[in-house]
Amino acid sequence: MLRSMYAGISGMKNFQTKLDVIGNNIANVSTVGFKKGQVTFQEMMSQTASGAQGSTGARGGVNSSQIGLGAQLGTINNIHTQGFRQTTNNPLDLSIQGDGMFEVVLVETPNGAGNTFVPINFDAAGGGNTAQVEDRFYTRAGNFYLDDRGFIVNSEGMYLVGFEYVDGNPVDSNAPGVLRIPLDAQSFNISTNGTVNYIDANGENQVAGQIGLANFANPTGLTKEGNNLYRESQNSGGVERVLPEESTSSQIISNSLEMSNVDLAEEFTEMISAQRGFQANSRIITTSDEILQELVNLKR
Template identity: 50%
Template sequence: MLRSMYSGVSGMRGFQTKLDVIGNNIANVNTVGFKAGRVMFKDIMSQTVSGVTAPADGEAGGVNAKQIGLGVSIGSIDTLHTSGSAMTTNNPLDLRIDGDGFFLVKLTPDQDVPFLTRAGDFHMDALRQIVTSDGLLVCDSGGGVLEALGDDVTAFSIAQDGTIVQKMNDGTTVGGAQIGVARVTNPEGLEKIGGNLYRVTLNANEGGELVATTANNQEDGTGAIIAGQLEMSNVDLTGEFTEMIVAQRGFQANSRIITTSDEVLQEVVNLKR
């Protein structure tokens, strides 16, 4: 009888976590480069009342085990790295990766392992460096900080492989450095650190290492960089609201388990009267 009450409590905790994840997804429905999360459940170890009995030829048949489940727990909270829809802005510093890969950014030039992001809403600072909205420095294809644009440069464009083509004031064009990207073996193993940033972990890449490369690279499997577009959030509002209804009803059902168990316990106590 008490087991059912504790099972209901575990169910309420699980669905509360599910509602937390759904709420975060909906809150970030318009966040550039955001990847939605989902909660997966698993059952807790069952209590075995009686074990299995094997059958014997010409004698008694086999008997299955009798087990009582003890509730539910969180199996995983996954990050779904599916592509978001493209939003055209025509801003030359708004970049979208069409395929696999992440942009590399650093807080300082001497940072060893850069952070990763799918948010390509970049800007140019007073030193003509390409930075994020928080001032992080964008890296090149070698993993170092991207070179600043030249002072007599009148216009520039970014090719699909990340090459920055600069137009000089004398009408000539010069191919500059390449914006670097990196492909991760297991994107779900990345750690979210806020600000649309991820940190590489031991379960994302072997050894926790990160190797910068070029975009639109068939050998490395990186996607092309599309200038003038941003990758929007991959949150599906229809699916999120449906899951919210399921989580709400699941929470209510588990609370009813606790209420019913309490009523049964009350009847047992009243037997003495």
């Protein structure tokens, strides 16, 4: 009976964790770029009452007899499926159709940087006209802004990473940098391949650069850092920076945001399942307790 009680406790803990994840999913149903979590369980160790025996000339084989000792938490995965797109009519609201993530960095940009593209050196401290990297993250949240110098930043003030664009062609997808739209630009727009175009003070069309995307071999292995940001982990694989036009499955859609991929109908169904599972495991404990009480009452 004690084994069943501890098995019931393990089940209750697991379903409580599942309810925590479901609650977080529902709380972020309207969070831009949020990716829902999914909980899986796995069997805990088993106690072997009798081992397996092979067949002999006189009789056949016998299976082992094992008693399970409950369940334990298997994984909590981030599901990186596509969220629905919401139109905002803001040219700096960007959504990704397909794979990839925006790369944003905290950098010390050169003082008085007036160029539309400031290169980043990720491997060494910045010097001269190179920005010095302090930290970097990845996100599907595309709600960007222009800061007081015209750099494209997110709500945390982190710079959006892109690539230089010269004479109608991207320079090098292995040479990232931060993009800047001149303050005297009359207007600007962002195309589906990430190219940032603007009309300068003379009324001529110019290109500030091209927004890049970051791909990972295992995006579910990225570590959540809060504020819609992810960080590279040992199991995510290294970052591969690509241009949207190089990835036929990815496009950058301006004037729109990718919303959460949480499905409320699915979450409520999972909530009911977790609630009933919690109740069933609590019933195991009360039933085991009643049987123990009967055993105690045998001694009058």
